[in-house]
Amino acid sequence: MRGAWALRLAAPVVALALALVAGGAAGGSTGDRSQAPTLRVGLFGTLDEGKIGDQLAFDTLRRKTGITAQYSTFVSPQAVVVAVTRGDVDIGISGLHSTVQAIAQGAPLRALAVVKQTNEWVFVSNTPTVAELRGKKVGYQTPGTETHAFAKVLLARVGVRDAELIAVPGSPNRAAALVGGVLDAAWLNYVDFIRVVREKPALRALASARSLVPFSALQVIVVSESYLESHRALLTKVLPKLLLGYELLYEPAGRVRWLARARATVFTATPADATRVYENYRRIHLWPRVKSPVTRAQWESRVLFWLAGGIVESVPSFERVWDLSFWRAAARASR
Structure with a gap:
C-alpha cells in the first residue's frame, strides 16, 4: 500500500502538452471542425482519480464540437490561478477557495462552473x-x-x-x-x-x-476576465458541452468510460478500487448537473462557513466571483 501512495506522490508535475486529437491554435477560430481551436487547460497536481471525470468531459467536448484540449499541470491550485491570470492557459480547473482568495486580492478572474460540486473528504x-x-x-x-x-x-x-x-x-x-x-x-x-x-x-x-457545510464544492472552471470578454462566442460552445460531459458520467455509458480510463491509468494494480471510487462519486453527486447552476443561497452558505471558521476575513460578492451565464443558458436549453 505504501508503494501505491509513493507512486501517486512521485508522478511528475510537468506540462503534459497533450492534445487529445489534432487541433488548431489556442483561442483560434470557432468555425468548422477542421479549424476547431485547441483550448489550453490548466490542472493542478498529478493525474489521479479526481481528474478522470475532467478528462472525459473534455473528451465529450471534442466529440461534440471538434474543440480539443491541451493540458498543462501545475504544482498547486494557486499556480493554476496565476497561469490563468497571466494568460499561460485559457481555462483553469482550480480550487474554489484558491480562486476566491485570488479574486479577493484583485485578480481579474471569474468562475464559470463547478467541476467537483461535492467534497469527497x-x-x-x-x-x-x-x-x-x-x-x-x-x-x-x-x-x-x-x-x-x-x-x-x-x-x-x-x-x-x-x-x-x-x-x-x-x-x-x-x-x-x-x-x-x-x-x-x-x-x-x-x-x-x-x-x-x-x-x-x-x-x-x-x-x-x-x-459539515451545505455547499461543499471543491473545484471550479476559471478564466481571466480578458479571456471571458474576448472569447464569449467560444465559451458559449464550450461550457454547455463540458457540462454535458460531466452529466454523462452518471449514465451507464459514462460509468463504462470512467472505469475503463481509471483502470488503465490510476488503478492498474487495484482495479476493484476503481469501481468503489466511481460508485462513491456517483452517490455523493461529485460532478455538476447541467440543470443545477450554483445559486446565491448555496454561495452564501459557503461564505458563512468560511467566515465562521476564520478561513477568510472577507469574500467578494457573488457577482464578482461568478459568471454563470453560460451554465444558466445550458440549463434553460436542456429543459
Whole structure:
C-alpha cells in the first residue's frame, strides 16, 4: 500500500502538452471542425482519480464540437490561478477557495462552473468516536484551509479542546501517517480511505466534509476576465458541452468510460478500487448537473462557513466571483 501512495506522490508535475486529437491554435477560430481551436487547460497536481471525470468531459467536448484540449499541470491550485491570470492557459480547473482568495486580492478572474460540486473528504480515525480524540494527533492539509476548519468544527462539537492539530500536506501523506501511527485521525480523499482500511482495518470513517457545510464544492472552471470578454462566442460552445460531459458520467455509458480510463491509468494494480471510487462519486453527486447552476443561497452558505471558521476575513460578492451565464443558458436549453 505504501508503494501505491509513493507512486501517486512521485508522478511528475510537468506540462503534459497533450492534445487529445489534432487541433488548431489556442483561442483560434470557432468555425468548422477542421479549424476547431485547441483550448489550453490548466490542472493542478498529478493525474489521479479526481481528474478522470475532467478528462472525459473534455473528451465529450471534442466529440461534440471538434474543440480539443491541451493540458498543462501545475504544482498547486494557486499556480493554476496565476497561469490563468497571466494568460499561460485559457481555462483553469482550480480550487474554489484558491480562486476566491485570488479574486479577493484583485485578480481579474471569474468562475464559470463547478467541476467537483461535492467534497469527497472523509474524516478517518483509529478511535470509535470523535470524542475519544482527546490528547490525540489530528492531521489536516495546511493552516487556513478547509480541512483545518473542518477538524476544528468536528472537535469543538464534542468538546475536544486538547487534540494536537498537525499540518500534513497531501492526502496520501496523511494516509501513510495514519497507517504508521504518526497520526490518530485525519481528513483523507475517499480513495486513500479505502486503501488505509484495507491495510489497517481498525481505522474507520467518523464524518464526511459534505455533512459539515451545505455547499461543499471543491473545484471550479476559471478564466481571466480578458479571456471571458474576448472569447464569449467560444465559451458559449464550450461550457454547455463540458457540462454535458460531466452529466454523462452518471449514465451507464459514462460509468463504462470512467472505469475503463481509471483502470488503465490510476488503478492498474487495484482495479476493484476503481469501481468503489466511481460508485462513491456517483452517490455523493461529485460532478455538476447541467440543470443545477450554483445559486446565491448555496454561495452564501459557503461564505458563512468560511467566515465562521476564520478561513477568510472577507469574500467578494457573488457577482464578482461568478459568471454563470453560460451554465444558466445550458440549463434553460436542456429543459
